Amino acid sequence: SLWIGNQRYRATLSGWYFSWTELDKKNREKKTVSVPVAEVIGVEDGRVEVQPQKKVEDTDREFTLFYVKRSGRGSSQKGLWSLGRTHFRCPSRDLRDQWVTQLRTALKTHSPSRPHKLLVFINPFGGKKRGKQIYHSLVAPLLELAGISSHVVVTERANQARDHILKKDLTGFDGVVCVGGDGMFSELLHGVIGRTQQEAGLSEHDSSGVLQSCDLHIGIIPAGSTDCVCFATVGVNDPVTSALHIIIGDSQPLDVCAVHHKSSLVRYSVSLVGYGFYGDVLAESERHRWMGPLRYDYAGCMVYLCNQSYQGTVQFLRADPGLSSPRDKTRCLSGCSVCSESKERLFPLSDSCSLYSDKLSQYSEQSEGEWTSVSGRFKSISLTCMSSSCPKSPLGLSPSAHLADGTGDLILVRDTNPLAFLTYLHRHTTSQDQFDLPFVEVHRVKAVRFSLPLGEEDEEDERTEQNIEEGVMEHPDKPCVQSPSRSISQQHLAGPARERGTPNNRKKRDFLCGLCCSKPPAVSVWNCDGELLPHTEISCRVHGQLVRLYARGIEDELRIWGLCEDSRNCNGKCVLHSQ
Numbered sequence: 304s305l306w307i308g309n310q311r312y313r314a315t316l317s318g319w320y321f322s323w324t325e326l327d328k329k330n331r332e333k334k335t336v337s338v339p340v341a342e343v344i345g346v347e348d349g350r351v352e353v354q355p356q357k358k359v360e361d362t363d364r365e366f367t368l369f370y371v372k373r374s375g376r377g378s379s380q381k382g383l384w385s386l387g388r389t390h391f392r393c394p395s396r397d398l399r400d401q402w403v404t405q406l407r408t409a410l411k412t413h414s415p416s417r418p419h420k421l422l423v424f425i426n427p428f429g430g431k432k433r434g435k436q437i438y439h440s441l442v443a444p445l446l447e448l449a450g451i452s453s454h455v456v457v458t459e460r461a462n463q464a465r466d467h468i469l470k471k472d473l474t475g476f477d478g479v480v481c482v483g484g485d486g487m488f489s490e491l492l493h494g495v496i497g498r499t500q501q502e503a504g505l506s507e508h509d510s511s512g513v514l515q516s517c518d519l520h521i522g523i524i525p526a527g528s529t530d531c532v533c534f535a536t537v538g539v540n541d542p543v544t545s546a547l548h549i550i551i552g553d554s555q556p557l558d559v560c561a562v563h564h565k566s567s568l569v570r571y572s573v574s575l576v577g578y579g580f581y582g583d584v585l586a587e588s589e590r591h592r593w594m595g596p597l598r599y600d601y602a603g604c605m606v607y608l609c610n611q612s613y614q615g616t617v618q619f620l621r622a623d624p625g626l627s628s629p630r631d632k633t634r635c636l637s638g639c640s641v642c643s644e645s646k647e648r649l650f651p652l653s654d655s656c657s658l659y660s661d662k663l664s665q666y667s668e669q670s671e672g673e674w675t676s677v678s679g680r681f682k683s684i685s686l687t688c689m690s691s692s693c694p695k696s697p698l699g700l701s702p703s704a705h706l707a708d709g710t711g712d713l714i715l716v717r718d719t720n721p722l723a724f725l726t727y728l729h730r731h732t733t734s735q736d737q738f739d740l741p742f743v744e745v746h747r748v749k750a751v752r753f754s755l756p757l758g759e760e761d762e763e764d765e766r767t768e769q770n771i772e773e774g775v776m777e778h779p780d781k782p783c784v785q786s787p788s789r790s791i792s793q794q795h796l797a798g799p800a801r802e803r804g805t806p807n808n809r810k811k812r813d814f815l816c817g818l819c820c821s822k823p824p825a826v827s828v829w830n831c832d833g834e835l836l837p838h839t840e841i842s843c844r845v846h847g848q849l850v851r852l853y854a855r856g857i858e859d860e861l862r863i864w865g866l867c868e869d870s871r872n873c874n875g876k877c878v879l880h881s882q
């Protein structure tokens with residue numbers, strides 16, 4: 304027996320669960336609460352509070368259990384996790400000590416993948432510039448409660464986090480965490496992939512080569528502008544929810560797209576490699592960083608009004624259509640069967656590298672005839688390895704894309720009238736099918752190539768030079784992977800001086816004029832997870848499950864509450880899947 308307040312409970316710790324059942328005066332069982340041991344955050348002697356501040360009342364018959372608590376069923380805050388806390392009173396001190404010891408032992412046994420030590424990078428300038436506050440007030444107390452030690456680096460420049468991961472001794476760290484947005488995540492992604500390949504002696508520049516999957520986990524505490532990677536892998540962009548996923552050591556594999564230009568790696572992407580609309584929005588938004596996250600809304604409106612489209616040829620290698628389709632109306636949810644089956648396909652034996660290389664040599668030998676080619680004028684071309692859902696678009700760019708199936712979804716939006724394009728964009732904010740439009744096509748792919756019409760190559764250089772002069776990009780001779788273009792401080796410091804009619808400012812106006820007025824540019828620019836790429840002709844290849852995040856995918860609300868056992872096969876009949 305245990306007591307919560309004056310109420311008696313029968314408590315059991317058996318296998319994977321700690322449960323307590325309310326008993327009435329006649330010992331009849333009433334409501335039961337069950338907490339999976341894997342979701343226990345900590346067990347403390349006495350009555351302990353951590354919010355708003357840590358307070359310990361060391362009463363000798365009590366203990367406090369901290370655990371993951373989900374927002375109520377049907378709540379508007381779907382997917383949010385918070386810290387649950389219950390004070391239990393035992394009949395004696397001895398029994399209290401036994402409970403605490405047993406619970407802690409169970410925690411060690413059932414949660415072997417929890418991190419013990421984390422390396423945390425905070426971008427103090429990301430999003431609304433609240434990174435430091437978010438970490439210290441919401442995240443650090445939870446890590447401390449869970450007994451996780453952390454080494455915190457507040458970044459002073461762009462690429463500091465990436466360089467640190469690439470060059471410094473990481474012995475003892477179980478994972479790396481960023482407090483920031485998609486750009487900050489991208490730094491960690493490049494650091495972790497680069498370091499893993501260095502250690503494995505593999506070249507990242509060989510576009511048909513095998514890449515070694517990374518063991519070091521990445522955690523994201525969302526504090527950025529789009530927070531797409533966090534939203535699409537957790538279901539919400541909430542720092543406490545993400546901190547709890549990190550603490551319990553969740554693990555979500557993620558596909559990564561490698562972008563190459565000629566024979567060198569340009570960058571990696573997980574959320575968006577976008578040309579046309581999304582490239583132009585990013586180029587325009589970088590000039591308005593001072594607006595914070597609102598810069599994307601402003602730039603989106605401006606670029607939409609300019610009504611541009613671009614010519615080019617897109618070639619792609621289709622993924623096996625028997626496995627899944629971007630239009631099958633399913634969603635990749637936690638425990639997704641498509642992704643788990645892909646694991647066996649991508650890594651058929653534990654000695655994955657050799658077999659995987661066999662598969663890749665097949666890939667590189669794939670005949671030209673197997674590439675499908677589409678030429679024309681496009682409003683936008685997007686490739687995403689996952690749904691890319693974000694607060695702006697809750698179902699994302701490709702709602703049925705999978706996080707870890709080794710494929711990406713290629714979305715081609717052909718030139719159309721402004722109203723039709725607005726319909727396409729608007730459907731991202733609703734549950735209407737954005738692919739059910741005559742000028743839109745979507746393909747599930749393994750690789751993509753983009754080329755400009757013959758004779759446009761000079762334009763590519765011109766546009767690239769212009770961007771570099773304006774400080775939006777670095778020189779293409781420097782491999783982009785060594786020096787991504789975006790730096791908040793650079794943009795920030797350069798901003799005010801440029802506003803006052805300096806030559807740079809005139810060029811800024813030329814950029815929009817170029818887009819909207821007399822001679823519109825023939826060439827757009829690629830947006831690669833929020834970075835402008837310095838090349839237009841690129842090739843992309845999806846590497847299945849290359850990295851792992853501290854996440855578990857989006858939880859199926861009905862499955863959690865025991866109402867829908869099979870998200871894939873309910874055929875949209877249940878409440879959640881018919882939405």
Ligand SMILES: CCCCCCCCCCCCC/C=C/[C@@H](O)[C@H](COP(=O)(O)O)NC(=O)CCCCC
Nearest residue numbers: 484485486527528529530531575696728731832833
């Ligand atoms: C009429 C309403 C139109 C609304 C259209 C909404 C479409 C939203 C799709 C968003 C896809 C986002 C893919 C993620 C990209 C990020 O990697 C990138 C960088 O993010 P951050 O580091 O946080 O700054 N964000 C973008 O490129 C912004 C795209 C915004 C497009 C409107």
Ligand SMILES: Nc1ncnc2c1ncn2[C@@H]1O[C@H](COP(=O)(O)OP(=O)(O)O)[C@@H](O)[C@H]1O
Nearest residue numbers: 429430458459460483484486487527528791792
């Ligand atoms: N201290 C810093 N000063 C300037 N730029 C930084 C700093 N730390 C990180 N960055 C860069 O800022 C960019 C944007 O950061 P991010 O956290 O994604 O915010 P947002 O979502 O608002 O774009 C990243 O590409 C990162 O390389």
Ligand SMILES: [Ca+2]
Nearest residue numbers: 558688705710
């Ligand atoms: Ca995928």
